[in-house]
Amino acid sequence: DIQMTQSPSFLSASVGDRVTINCKASQNINKYLNWYQQKLGEAPKLLIYNTNNLQTGIPSRFSGSGSGTDYTLTISSLQPEDVATYFCLQHSSRPNTFGAGTKLELK
């Protein structure tokens, strides 16, 4: 199975900050990497698919990049409504596997 190592586990940032979250795969996942946002008590929401494709309706402050084994989610200017847990998913090969999550809070 492909292991996904997500960092950091916890992040505290201020409104307007640029925030980056990383996922590292144990092998090349060929850009088959999605990012999700999950707010407390809500269903996970797809933000970015296949590394850098913004899901419909997601604000443009969210972006993704990466290749090979290393991938990054960037929030260009943190907003209060971005407080949530973020996680990555690789779907390059079954079983699909997830990062452990990053809990983002406001400083």
Added chain:
Amino acid sequence: EVQLVESGGGLVQPGRSLKLSCVASGFTFSNYGMNWIRQAPGKGLEWVAYISSGSSYIYYAETVKGRFTISRDNAKNTLYLQMTSLRSEDTALYYCARRGITEGDYWGQGVMVTVSS
């Protein structure tokens, strides 16, 4: 609007069975593959099972293979997960998620399954 609503969870004793349902609306259910994904308390997400749109392709995580069965009824817009021989480690919030433009493009809110005596 795409909606996925899970049901059927609850408290069950080890070794017993439980069947989860996920009712889909807002899209043509029969055109999409579907997944079950779970999250144990305080743990990360774990993919459980996948079924293709016409049920031709089915995959399971090794941790549930032989105990869980994924199925669907396209006439009823419903996805199922039959869980047997339940163990304490199956305690989790179970989500259904659609495979659309990508894996997991839409998720339900989840249903809790607790396996305990």
